[in-house]
Amino acid sequence: EADIYQTPRYLVIGTGKKITLECSQTMGHDKMYWYQQDPGMELHLIHYSYGVNSTEKGDLSSESTVSRIRTEHFPLTLESARPSHTSQYLCASSPRGQSKNTQYFGPGTRLTVL
């Protein structure tokens, strides 16, 4: 079982607030990802990282930002939350090289912006 953690699990917040969603993994994986999951299930990649100090935007445009200062930590920040940011946010990690692109997912953070 993969060890990847996300906090908080649920967050209800007012419009305009700054929030940070935490993601940590203890597997030493180089690659990490953030996905936004619609109520309709589809997974949209919004950010990814190949390693420390490396971040890239994903396929879905997002107003969020990410940082990767430590291998195990990949937080996502929204400077000013809006109702359109209401969604499920999933973090994942993947080892470099072996196992190709097997991604291990955290349990997700369900964000509601009022």
Add this chain to the structure above:
Amino acid sequence: QQQVKQSPQSLIVQKGGIPIINCAYENTAFDYFPWYQQFPGKGPALLIAIRPDVSEKKEGRFTISFNKSAKQFSLHIMDSQPGDSATYFCAASMEYGNKLVFGAGTILRVKS
């Protein structure tokens, strides 16, 4: 074209039935095809994966069939159980790529 098309969107079967979920892709550079299973309130978890050098792979009650010429692959669940009720995602990537391309997901319900 990076898209992976998954069908059906939802599926209901009786216990013991064999649900089949299909996926199709366009990019011939894809060479890794995993399936993920997601239960409510949880993140997706890797179920089974296949590479295009084989046409079929079985792990327990789960089987992937792969048709390279048709650029299609499918998941079969043998002797399905109510505990298999979940959302299933197919995905694809290139061997040395950094991203998975996911299908839209299939909600499976197995009735007891």
